[in-house]
Amino acid sequence: MQNVHIHILANGLTVLLKPMHTAPVITSWLWYRVGSRNEGSGRTGISHWVEHMLFKGTPDYPQGTIDRLIERNGGYLNGFTSRDYTAYYETLPADRITLALQIEADRMINTVFDADEVERERTVILAELEGYANHPATWLDEAVNAAAFTVHPYHNPVIGYACDLHAITRADLYQHYQTYYMPNNAVLVLVGDFDPDALLATVVDLFGALPAGPPIPPVHAVEPEPQGERRLTIRRPGAAEYVQIGYLTPDCHHSDFGPLLVLNAVLSGARSLSGGGVPTNRSARLYKALTETQLATGVYSVYMPSRDPYLFELGAAVRQEHQAAEIESVLLHEITRIQDEGITDEELARVHKQMRAQLAYGSESVTNQARMLGTWAMLDSHTRAATLLDELAAVQVADVQRVACTYLTEQRRVVGTFVPLADAAANLEQDAAA
Amino acid sequence: MSYPTASLTRTLRHTLNNGLTVLIYPTPDVPVVSVRGDLLVGAVHEPDEQLAGLAVFTAAALIRGTQRRSFQQITAEIEARGCSASVNAGMHTTNFSGKALPEDLPLVLELLAELLRQPTFPPHELDKLRGQYLMSLRESEQDTRYRASQALRELLFPVAHPYRRFASGTAESLKQISRADLVRFHQHYHPTSSTIVIVGAVEPEDVLRRLDQHFGDWQGTTPTPTLAPELPPVPPLSAIRREDVVLSGKVQTDIYWAVPGLRRTDPDFYAALIGNMVLGQFGMGGRLWHAVRERQGMAYSVSSGLEAGFGAGPWLAYAGVNPHNVERAIAAVLAELALFVEQGCTLEEVDDVRAYLTGSLALGLETTGGIASTLLSIERFGLGLDYLDRYPALIHAVTLDEINAVARRYLTLDRYVLATAGPPASAG
Numbered sequence: 001m002q003n004v005h006i007h008i009l010a011n012g013l014t015v016l017l018k019p020m021h022t023a024p025v026i027t028s029w030l031w032y033r034v035g036s037r038n039e040g041s042g043r044t045g046i047s048h049w050v051e052h053m054l055f056k057g058t059p060d061y062p063q064g065t066i067d068r069l070i071e072r073n074g075g076y077l078n079g080f081t082s083r084d085y086t087a088y089y090e091t092l093p094a095d096r097i098t099l100a101l102q103i104e105a106d107r108m109i110n111t112v113f114d115a116d117e118v119e120r121e122r123t124v125i126l127a128e129l130e131g132y133a134n135h136p137a138t139w140l141d142e143a144v145n146a147a148a149f150t151v152h153p154y155h156n157p158v159i160g161y162a163c164d165l166h167a168i169t170r171a172d173l174y175q176h177y178q179t180y181y182m183p184n185n186a187v188l189v190l191v192g193d194f195d196p197d198a199l200l201a202t203v204v205d206l207f208g209a210l211p212a213g214p215p216i217p218p219v220h221a222v223e224p225e226p227q228g229e230r231r232l233t234i235r236r237p238g239a240a241e242y243v244q245i246g247y248l249t250p251d252c253h254h255s256d257f258g259p260l261l262v263l264n265a266v267l268s269g270a271r272s273l274s275g276g277g278v279p280t281n282r283s284a285r286l287y288k289a290l291t292e293t294q295l296a297t298g299v300y301s302v303y304m305p306s307r308d309p310y311l312f313e314l315g316a317a318v319r320q321e322h323q324a325a326e327i328e329s330v331l332l333h334e335i336t337r338i339q340d341e342g343i344t345d346e347e348l349a350r351v352h353k354q355m356r357a358q359l360a361y362g363s364e365s366v367t368n369q370a371r372m373l374g375t376w377a378m379l380d381s382h383t384r385a386a387t388l389l390d391e392l393a394a395v396q397v398a399d400v401q402r403v404a405c406t407y408l409t410e411q412r413r414v415v416g417t418f419v420p421l422a423d424a425a426a427n428l429e430q431d432a433a434a
Numbered sequence: 435m436s437y438p439t440a441s442l443t444r445t446l447r448h449t450l451n452n453g454l455t456v457l458i459y460p461t462p463d464v465p466v467v468s469v470r471g472d473l474l475v476g477a478v479h480e481p482d483e484q485l486a487g488l489a490v491f492t493a494a495a496l497i498r499g500t501q502r503r504s505f506q507q508i509t510a511e512i513e514a515r516g517c518s519a520s521v522n523a524g525m526h527t528t529n530f531s532g533k534a535l536p537e538d539l540p541l542v543l544e545l546l547a548e549l550l551r552q553p554t555f556p557p558h559e560l561d562k563l564r565g566q567y568l569m570s571l572r573e574s575e576q577d578t579r580y581r582a583s584q585a586l587r588e589l590l591f592p593v594a595h596p597y598r599r600f601a602s603g604t605a606e607s608l609k610q611i612s613r614a615d616l617v618r619f620h621q622h623y624h625p626t627s628s629t630i631v632i633v634g635a636v637e638p639e640d641v642l643r644r645l646d647q648h649f650g651d652w653q654g655t656t657p658t659p660t661l662a663p664e665l666p667p668v669p670p671l672s673a674i675r676r677e678d679v680v681l682s683g684k685v686q687t688d689i690y691w692a693v694p695g696l697r698r699t700d701p702d703f704y705a706a707l708i709g710n711m712v713l714g715q716f717g718m719g720g721r722l723w724h725a726v727r728e729r730q731g732m733a734y735s736v737s738s739g740l741e742a743g744f745g746a747g748p749w750l751a752y753a754g755v756n757p758h759n760v761e762r763a764i765a766a767v768l769a770e771l772a773l774f775v776e777q778g779c780t781l782e783e784v785d786d787v788r789a790y791l792t793g794s795l796a797l798g799l800e801t802t803g804g805i806a807s808t809l810l811s812i813e814r815f816g817l818g819l820d821y822l823d824r825y826p827a828l829i830h831a832v833t834l835d836e837i838n839a840v841a842r843r844y845l846t847l848d849r850y851v852l853a854t855a856g857p858p859a860s861a862g
Contacts, residue, residue, distance in 0.1 A: 021463075022461070022463045022464055022800075023796060023799060024796050025796055025797055064717065064724065064728070067718045068716075068717045068786060071716055071717055071786070071790045071794075072789045072790060072793075073793055074789065074790060074792070074793020074794040074795075074796070074797065075793070075794065075797070076794070076797065091797060092797075093793055093794075093797070096793075119731070120728070120729070120730070120731030121731065122731070123731040123732065123756075124731050124732075124733070124734050125734070126756070127686065127732065127733050127735075127755060128734035130686035130754075130756060131686050131734055131735065131754050134578055134684050134685060134686050135577075136576075136683075236683050237576070237682040237683025237684075238576060238683065239572045239573045239575060239576040240569065240572060240573060270516065276801070278516070278517065278518035278533050279518065280516060280518075281513075282509040282513065283506070283513040284513075291562075291566070292506075292562070294561075294562055294565050297566050297569045297570065317569065317573070319565065320569070320572065350513070350514045353514065353515055353516050354513065354514075354516035355516070356516065356535070357515065357516025357534070357535050358516055360465055360466050360535055361466055361533060364464060364466055364800075364801040364802060364803075365800045365801045366800065367800075421682075421683070
């Protein structure tokens with residue numbers, strides 16, 4: 001991830017430009033430091049709703065024209081909201097990128113938030129929430145998060161709670177937009193087939209005059225040290241039992257980030273942080289312990305960089321002949337093994353090679369490169385994209401054992417279980433017999 | 435308007451002595467190699483419905499053991515280098531793929547050859563794989579989108595038609611498939627029906643030499659491969675047919691509407707492609723999106739789709755809505771379809787879609803995997819290596835009248851099928 005040009009405009013907008021000439025394509029990603037992390041009680045889901053409204057038009061680009069213009073010019077676009085940030089991207093044939101920049105500069109400050117559009121989007125987002133709620137795993141995931149965070153807003157789902165989505169007003173949305181959408185709270189990432197000086201001039205021309213705003217409200221919340229294991233059970237109709245275990249772990253600024261990333265890779269394979277990767281889980285520890293032994297399917301572990309301390313998670317879907325308690329104990333046993341015996345040099349070397357390959361795959365497309373640079377810019381610094389392999393190379397086997405002992409403890413964990421309601425299981429038996 | 439050129443004419447096309455077709459496209463600046471390939475063997479070649487899922491099962495079982503390596507050895511070797519080698523099957527084809535840093539391409543090619551040519555189907559590994567499939571089917575049985583799509587296919591296709599079911603089979607059929615069935619089905623794998631595409635930082639001569647080493651003496655078992663069989667005729671719909679699947683514990687209902695569609699090689703294909711984009715794809719999701727989501731706020735996901743491959747799959751519309759809005763959403767979809775059929779597309783809409791289809795070509799060629807998939811599709815449907823060069827002309831040659839005539843002919847508002855899956859009508 002070399003060759004990144006960085007410029008900070010007078011209004012505070014950070015611009016990252018990375019020329020890449022392998023295809024006649026350019027991608028534009030505009031990132032804002034706002035997500036569910038910035039939401040208070042009663043306003044959950046508001047960042048995501050604002051993101052939806054940015055597709056609803058400005059006076060210059062009325063409702064329906066943004067999607068149409070980008071696609072008409074051979075591009076694709078979308079936006080997404082996470083816990084820590086919101087991003088908008090367009091990937092276009094190289095000679096069309098100015099269009100994306102014009103739209104982004106305009107909708108940063110001129111989005112209309114028409115009252116009727118706000119009402120229609122309310123039910124669209126409720127439908128999005130209901131689509132997620134059709135999957136049993138969503139209920140378990142939300143419950144584990146809610147139990148793991150008692151103080152920090154990571155407690156809340158990014159989509160928000162239905163009661164808040166019913167209550168949020170147009171005025172709330174507009175205020176949220178005005179608070180967070182400003183050049184000094186944004187990073188523009190451009191990757192692709194361009195001359196950096198020429199494209200920077202276009203950026204300055206379009207974004208340079210946008211007014212800077214006041215500093216954004218800081219998030220003071222700090223999740224306190226957990227004072228004991230928390231357990232929960234979700235009982236709903238579903239096809240199988242599921243287990244999900246989450247440990248409160250440090251964020252990406254901490255010196256233990258690298259060892260935790262390696263620990264995750266030892267459990268279920270190294271993966272790309274930006275898409276484009278390949279699965280490498282079947283030679284890793286959790287697959288051997290749970291899938292090969294026919295106890296479970298869909299076995300995973302996940303540890304992702306976050307702005308504030310988030311979770312290191314493990315989970316699986318329980319095979320019909322087994323119980324969630326068995327799966328939980330095998331998952332915990334795999335953690336204990338690493339705490340007691342550590343990992344091997346061979347495992348560490350494998351993780352390095354896997355990560356090198358995954359990063360190469362993730363760097364192939366301009367879109368994925370911009371995603372990686374922008375993610376790191378939001379969480380810490382874009383330079384982490386380039387130094388990640390070095391960070392991992394510095395990790396020793398003893399570090400991995402140490403972080404497993406420090407963070408993957410009973411005290412710091414939430415254990416969640418999904419148990420299908422009996423009547424749904426009975427329906428299933430009938431279906432199978434029919 | 436001028437667009438960046440998208441052309442694959444510098445692809446090297448070669449046929450090995452045993453009939454295996456090879457396509458190589460070097461991208462010296464990209465330090466990654468993608469492999470994509472297929473064999474003309476899929477669920478349509480399964481001997482009978484009792485063994486539904488056999489093609490998928492066979493393909494997935496290849497990695498479970500070969501004459502030279504166990505499943506555990508294969509995954510350990512391949513994953514230690516962060517590469518991939520996998521095989522999976524669908525309705526008409528068995529597809530294989532691999533991804534590697536250039537230094538690891540030799541291992542990926544060696545392993546792919548081993549999987550395709552020398553599987554041993556170890557019984558204990560088949561049990562594990564079967565258990566995983568049954569678990570996955572058990573989860574699918576509780577999935578509204580899966581169930582609505584399944585019901586749709588049963589309404590649309592006659593009993594003997596393979597499109598009536600998913601290629602993945604059923605719990606019943608998977609339990610019946612024996613090791614002998616897999617061994618027998620694997621005999622359909624044959625070099626003359628196979629293509630392999632390699633894109634990345636490679637030397638074509640080096641790749642050809644390795645392919646010859648690993649695949650050159652592959653002769654296959656059956657003297658001629660079973661090529662695409664004739665599919666049973668699909669009787670025209672004579673009325674509106676509907677099925678509602680009830681699943682407890684759901685808070686959203688998935689709705690599918692469909693009519694019989696057309697093949698990829700049908701002369702109407704490009705007209706249908708453009709018409710379908712206007713209907714339910716362009717501008718995030720076409721007219722259906724604007725009506726059902728943007729104007730009425732009823733759905734998050736709404737779109738239309740055209741499953742035009744070797745055979746004629748459905749031409750369908752989809753929406754996921756609150757259970758209270760099911761009938762309202764169906765009425766909205768039907769109203770948009772009626773408007774679309776009666777008034778047709780406008781020239782402006784068709785121009786938008788033409789501009790998208792031709793302008794976005796360069797985006798599809800951004801990665802080695804994107805190029806490899808494009809080349810495989812070009813080869814499979816006999817489109818020619820100059821296809822992308824000809825593509826803009828093909829798209830622009832389709833007239834507004836042709837598009838609207840095709841929409842009128844296929845999208846019959848008095849004869850269609852409708853399937854929903856969601857909670858009981860009183861719930862939600």
